[in-house]
Each structure stands twice: as C-alpha cells, then as structure tokens.
Amino acid sequence: MELKELNCVILCGGKSSRMGEDKSKLKIKNETLSEFQVKKMSHFFKKVYISAKEDKFNQQFSLIKDDLKFQFYSPMLALYSIFSYFKDEFVFILSVDSPNISENEILKLHSFLKEDYRIIIAKTKSYKHPLCGFYHSSLKNLCEEYLKKNEHKIGLLFSQVKTKFVEFENEDAFLNLNFYQEYEKFKSEFK
Structure with a gap:
C-alpha cells in the first residue's frame, strides 16, 4: 500500500505535565x-487527524476524540x-512533540508494511519510540x-502481536519536546 493511501494521526491528548x-x-x-x-x-x-480528549482546536482539524467511557x-x-475510528487498516501514529520526524523515517518504517507485522515502530540505540510508527486497527480489542x-x-502490545522495531542511527530525528528547555532550543534552531 502506498504511503499516500494511508492516514496519519497526531496524538495531542496528553497532559503535558x-x-x-x-x-x-x-x-x-x-x-x-x-x-x-x-x-x-x-x-x-492521505489525511491527517488529531487525537485529543476534546476539541481544543475549534474545529480547525479532523478530530478523533478519546472514547468517553474511559x-x-x-x-x-x-x-x-x-x-x-478506522477499520482494518494501518495508521501512522505520531506524537505532536516529535517535530523532527521526516519523510525518510516514515518511508523506512513504511517499507515493512508488506510483511506480516501488526506494529512497526522506530527504535534508536537509546529508546523504542512507540509513538512513531504504523499500527493496525485490528488491535482495538487488545487495547x-x-x-x-x-x-x-503501549509497550504491552509488543509482546502480544507481531511487532517490528526498525533501527535508526540518528537520535536527533526522534527528539521529543518534553521540557520547556528542549522546546526553546528547538524553536531557536528551527529554520
């Protein structure tokens, strides 16, 4: 399946504590x-959605709200x-605070879709990056x-279904803006 035929969801629902x-x-x-x-x-x-608890964006984006029963x-x-929301398809999941992910990383992850995996995520020397990868919607019941x-x-899913950890050398591509200093540094270097 071509990349342009797939959907992406940006996770924006965390507490940002x-x-x-x-x-x-x-x-x-x-x-x-x-x-x-x-x-x-x-x-x-094909289309990019935002995942959040509520519409804090005034209908600016296509929103997938968290299920209210939880x-x-x-x-x-x-x-x-x-x-x-999605039926029997792969979806690219990305956290909003990972601004350096580029087409190169996405294409490398995408290249494993033709194999029999249900989860395909990025892995660097330091970390597995569960919020950067492809997940199959058939995982709904397990979730x-x-x-x-x-x-x-999310790591609990990895031992339950066939998962591919795709190795990457460049840690910088997987920068997470968790602290204000990281955000300030990224902002000052952003061109």
Whole structure:
C-alpha cells in the first residue's frame, strides 16, 4: 500500500505535565506545534487527524476524540479510540512533540508494511519510540482489554502481536519536546 493511501494521526491528548503547558499549542514561528505537524504530515499521507480528549482546536482539524467511557489520560486510550475510528487498516501514529520526524523515517518504517507485522515502530540505540510508527486497527480489542485492566503502557502490545522495531542511527530525528528547555532550543534552531 502506498504511503499516500494511508492516514496519519497526531496524538495531542496528553497532559503535558513535564512541559508545564499544552505542547500541542506551543508556537513555532507563527503556527502551533499541532499546525506544524499536520501541515508537514499532510505532504505524505492521505489525511491527517488529531487525537485529543476534546476539541481544543475549534474545529480547525479532523478530530478523533478519546472514547468517553474511559475518564483518564492514556496513550492506550488514544490508540483504542483511533482504532475504533478506522477499520482494518494501518495508521501512522505520531506524537505532536516529535517535530523532527521526516519523510525518510516514515518511508523506512513504511517499507515493512508488506510483511506480516501488526506494529512497526522506530527504535534508536537509546529508546523504542512507540509513538512513531504504523499500527493496525485490528488491535482495538487488545487495547480495550488492557484499558479494562487499567494498563496504559503501549509497550504491552509488543509482546502480544507481531511487532517490528526498525533501527535508526540518528537520535536527533526522534527528539521529543518534553521540557520547556528542549522546546526553546528547538524553536531557536528551527529554520
């Protein structure tokens, strides 16, 4: 399946507790981080959606809201809600705070779709990056099982389904803006 036939979902529903303010609304030049990510990913994918607890963007984006039967912040809940929206397809999942992901990383991950994996995520020497990769929507029921057990770590899925960890050398591509200093540094280097 071609990249342009697939959808992308940017996760914007976290609490941003380490940042101290909503990461999705941080400004990069004259746009928010959400606008920046949606615009960039729109070049590669059929459609780009935002995942969040509520519409904090005034209908600016195509929104996938967290399922209201669960009242907590959780990446597992975001995945469950996303997989409830899509039927039998791969979706590219990316956190809003990973602004350096480029077409190169996406294409390398995409190259493994033709194999029999249900999850394909990036891995660097330091970390696995569960919020940068392709997930199959058939994982919905498994996500729901974990939510009912109050389990929220996405890594739990990796041992349950066939998962590919795609190795990358460049740690910089997987920068996460978790702290205000990281955001300030990124903003000052952004051209």
